[in-house]
Amino acid sequence: LFTVAGERIVTRLRRDLFSRIMIQDIAFFDGQRTGELINRLASDTAVLQNTVSVNISMALRFGALTLGGLLLLFYTSPRLTLVMISVVPFLTVGVILFGRRIRKLSKRVQDVLARSSQIAEEAISGIRTVRAFSREAHEIARYTRAVFEAFALARRRSLATGILMGGSSCAGYGAISLVLWYGGRLVATGTMSIGALTSFVLYMLIVAGSFGMLVGLWTDFMRATGAAEHVFQLIDQRPSIPLGEGETLPQVQGEVTFERVFFAYPSRPNVPVLEGIDLTLEAGRIVALVGPSGGGKSTIAALIPRFYDPDAGVIRLDGRDLKDLDATWLRQQIGIVAQEPVLFSTSIAENIAYGAPQATQAQIEAAARTANAEEFIARLPDGYATLVGERGIQLSGGQRQRIAIARAVLRNPRILILDEATSALDAESEFLVKEALDRVMQGRTTLVIAHRLSTVRDADLVVVVEAGEIVEQGTHTALLAAGGLYRRLIERQFVPAQGG
Known part of the structure; x- marks a missing residue:
């Protein structure tokens, strides 16, 4: 049971831990490592598994045995019982001190395992990058260092556990010796019978064995x-942008305005990224953000x-x-296509319907047709049921x-x-994607980086956008005529691509 x-x-x-992780802000993930979070889900909860199942039942069983044995000991000889428990205060101090050390070492072991x-x-x-640079030995060495660091900490924890268990055993044997010595004196003076002393020793062995098991469970x-500590720290983490709270609009036109927006990433609060951005994305219009890398374009989009x-x-x-506004509802009004899209290791149909799981097969196929994807999907052996592999590795860019x-x-x-969305594609793929995007952007407010x-x-x-500020805005023709940063970017990057 x-x-x-x-x-x-x-x-x-x-379930609760994964649910709590899933609703955290993006800023939370900026400061966390994926491997560590996975370790919390797998390793840390596995450590707890034995404790909340078998160990609790054992603790109740041996606790009852210890309590019952003590009652029998007091009934048999209160004087001998007091002699026996005289060692308990010293044992308690040792259990508390070593217990704290074991807890700290266990936390450090879990931290190092998370890093590994x-x-x-x-x-x-x-692995492709590792293989391309022939760094297999380096990665093996990194992992080996981490797991052996965890081993060294686990060894210290085992030593502390051994000392605690050994000390408990010595205290138990010392108590037995003390009881036999004092009980022998009581028998010699006629204060206690041989039978009563024998019963007392048997009861004491039951108590000592049960108490020893409790000490072992205490270390667990x-x-x-x-x-x-790690698990409940994550469960208690509260997102600053809650989901499912706030208002929704009955109808969305799609106009987005930035009014004197300042921003720095929470992981780098002293490094301003946007400084006083004023920008309007009119409903149904296409706005393109250009500028040097690191200027804040992707931040505006985020x-x-x-x-x-x-x-x-x-x-x-x-x-x-x-x-x-309700953040969940807001994101349902927005479609995002990144430079490196993330696909899940399911079928093509499931990936297309990821944001609309209630979509029919006909709607999925219509969306693929709009995105110029229908032709290549039809050539695949399993069509829309084709598995794309981890992160879509079985498909081209x-x-x-x-x-x-x-x-x-x-x-x-x-x-x-x-x-x-097209920066990493070859000419043919760019043409197909660009053609698809032109259809998709019609009638929608579109921000293009x-x-x-x-x-x-x-x-x-x-x-x-440059250095977190808007330095120019206008039409392509007007900005070219102005002769500012935009023109210089065009001359550097675009004109050579056109063959002059």
């Missing part, structure tokens, strides 16, 4: 406490779906402050990009964010 209850508790704990999981996750997910509980909140200033959707576009289209968003002239030239408004 206790085992089943313990398994249920750990299952719910894992992070190393393994990075090496395995980036201390180990579990070290893991539990603030629209409220991945972060600005440090100062206001961002509005159709005149309403984003902070007043252009194919992944078109699946991502289809995924965005299926949601029918009012706002579309394209973060350098791009360095390709063809994309920027077709925008209704071009905004030049």
Whole structure:
């Protein structure tokens, strides 16, 4: 019964922990490592599993035996019982002191194991880079150092546990010796019978054995406490941008305005990224962001779906402050196509329908057709049921990009964010993706981050961002005529690509 209850508790704990991780802000993940979070879900909860199942039942059983044995000892000879328990205060001090040390060492072991999981996750997910640079031995050495560091800490923990258990055994034997000596004197003086002393010794052995088991369980509980600190710290973490709270708009036009927006990433609060941004994305219009790398273009895009909140200033959707709106609802109005889209290791159909799980097969196919993906999907052996592999590794870059576009289209968003969606593609793939994007952008408020002239030239408004500030904005033609930073960017990057 206790085992089943313990398994249920750990299952719910894992569910609650994963649920809590999933609702955290993007800023939370900026400061966490994927491997460490996975280790919390797997290793830390596994440490707790034995504690909340078998160990609790054992603790209750041996606790009852200890208590019952003590009552029998007091009934048989209160004087001898007091002699026996005279060693308990010294034993208690040792249990507390060593228990604290075991807990601290257990926490450090879990931390190092989490770091080793992070190393393994990075090496395995980036195996092509590792192989390309012949760094297999380096990654093996990194992982080996981490696991042996965990071993060294575990060895110290085992030593502390051994000292505690050995000390408890010595105290128990000392108590038995003391009882036999004093009990022998009582028998010699006729104060106590041989039978009573024999009964007392038998009861004392039961108490000593049960108490020894409790000390061993105490060390297990201390180990579990070290893991539990990490788990419950994550469960107690409260997101600053809650989901499912706030208002929704009955109808979305799609106008987005930035009013004196200042922002720095929470992981780097002393490094300002945006400084006083004023920008309006008119409903149904295409706005292109251009500028040097690190200027803040992607940050502007990240603030629209409220991945972060600005440090100062206001961002509005159709005149309403984003902070007043339900973040989940807001993101349902936005479609995002990134430079490196992430696909899940499921089928093509499931990836397209990821943002609209209720979509029918006909709707999925229509979205793929709009994204110029239908032709290559039809050539695959299993069509829409084809598994794409981890992160879509079995598809080419252009194919992944078109699946991502289809995924965005299926949601029918009012706002579309394209973060350098064609920058990593070859000419043929770029043509197909560009053709798909032209269809998708029609009638939608679109923010484009791009360095390709063809994309920027077709925008209704071009905004030049440098060092967190808007330095120029206007049409492609007007900015070229102005002869500022935009013209220099064009001359550096775009004109050579056109053959002069």
